[in-house]
Amino acid sequence: MNAKPRILVKGAGVAGMTAAVTLAERGGDVTLVDRAGRVGAGASWMAGGMLAPWCEAESAPAEVTAQSVDSVDWWAAHVPDVTREGxxxxxxxxxxxxxxxxxxxxxxxxxxxxxxxxxxxxxxxxxxxxxxxxxDEGHVDPRRALEALGDRLRHLGGHANMDDAPPDDNAFDWVVDCTGLNARNTLEGLxxxxxxxxxxxxxxxxxxxxxxxxxxxxxxxxxxxxxxxxxxxxxxxxxxxxxxxxxxxxxxxxxxxxxxxxxxxxxxxxxxxxxxxxxYPDNMPRVRRDGRHVFINGMYRHGFLLSPARAREAADLIFGAQG
CATH class of the missing domain: 3.30.9.10 (D-Amino Acid Oxidase, subunit A, domain 2)
Known part of the structure; x- marks a missing residue:
């Protein structure tokens, strides 16, 4: 396997964008594709962009807060215009x-x-x-943030192939699927x-x-x-x-x-x-591996809160496997 693994990320919503940038930062040769043909497609385009781990504890499992307390810092480090006014x-x-x-x-x-x-x-x-x-909470404009992540990916040497025919999965060492409900035939329970x-x-x-x-x-x-x-x-x-x-x-x-x-x-x-x-039935996002395919899905209403943590989890899985 290449020292710099070739990684295909499918889906340019918040899960796919955070995963693509995180994997590129870890040294992957990342190509991003989306069947909608643009960054920020799907439910992420309609999101509120609230980075509110403590508020979410009102109705979410304790794991949501524990895994998202640093989400404001992650977004502030990666995109402009993060507001930290609580x-x-x-x-x-x-x-x-x-x-x-x-x-x-x-x-x-x-x-x-x-x-x-x-x-x-x-x-x-x-x-x-x-x-x-x-x-201690904040918020971000999801549309501007996702577009900024696209710029960040390109700055890191990644590729966003939105207008071309989808590349062959077999041309990549890893395929990271962040396609939401489009993956429900593969992922049980969505x-x-x-x-x-x-x-x-x-x-x-x-x-x-x-x-x-x-x-x-x-x-x-x-x-x-x-x-x-x-x-x-x-x-x-x-x-x-x-x-x-x-x-x-x-x-x-x-x-x-x-x-x-x-x-x-x-x-x-x-x-x-x-x-x-x-x-998923428990409303908790998951990362799952099947061979060289990694699935990040089930973001529920926690996409902007938990996508940085799930992207790190996927990156640890892929780059840990490299070693």
Whole structure:
């Protein structure tokens, strides 16, 4: 086998992009392909980009937090424009009891009252009297981040063959499959979990960090991006329907944004989207080897949080095998 192994990475979502860059940094001769013909295809393009290991502990296994606490550092070291201003968890007055429930399931937060909320987010002054602030978290614009990883891969000497016919697997020492639900015929137990999002442009509202609006049935997050754009997303819906967004879903997302700040009533709807996240029954991403094929899949809602850890796991497997 070559001293510098030739590695084919299939899939240019967050799992594939982090794997390709990590493998190139470890010394692999990496070629990236995606059947969609571009970087950032699939569910990753619809992601919120929240780097929130402590918040995720509210509903995720402890392993998610343990394996993702350094994810903010990884992204900050690899792409520009990572924002490290923490996360703010709020609830409307009728659901304020949800804050205590959220706090019981999480850690590494500070309880904040109306004055602290106003200091953190001046545009929310007087609107909320109780919340949780997770100071060690961050967020990133997924689309810019994935494109930056593509640039990083090329800088490392890797190749992104998006427009050409897929190369022959047999021309490579290793094949790393990060194709999500396209691999479900090979990987037992994969299912699709629906995620929905809106992109809004609202010059009348300024936020500095993601805000999670708690609700017993459908928690919603609002994530600020550049140029007065906000991503509004639901958590996850147990459905494999990849069709368009329903009126009900749109109303719930828009209502959450309006509840956070009435200025969103005048926002421009730029985009609405639905993505299917590949997920295993336990909602934990896995790395699996079958000969010279390595599979990274099942990212669920943890793609940006856990892809650096899964990429390292795959790299350790491949380069450990080299020795």
């Amino acid at each position: 996360s703010l968890v709020l609830a409307p007055a009728r659901d304020v009891g949800e804050i205590a429930r959220f706090g019981r399931r999480t850690s590494h937060f500070t309880q904040v009252g109306g004055a602290e909320i106003a200091e953190l987010e001046p545009d929310l002054a007087g609107r909320f009297q109780k919340g949780l602030f997770f100071a 299912r699709g979990v629906r995620g929905e999002m809106l992109l809004l442009r609202c010059p009348d509202v300024v936020l500095h960090r993601p805000v999670r609006m708690l609700h017993p049935r459908i928690p919603v997050y609002i994530v600020p991006r550049a140029d007065h754009v906000f991503m509004v997303g639901a958590t996850m819906v147990e459905s494999e329907d990849a069709g368009g967004m329903t009126v009900r879903s749109m109303m719930e997302l828009l209502n959450a944004a309006w509840t956070l700040h009435p200025g969103f009533a005048e926002a421009e709807i730029l985009e609405m989207g639905v993505g299917l996240r590949p997920s």
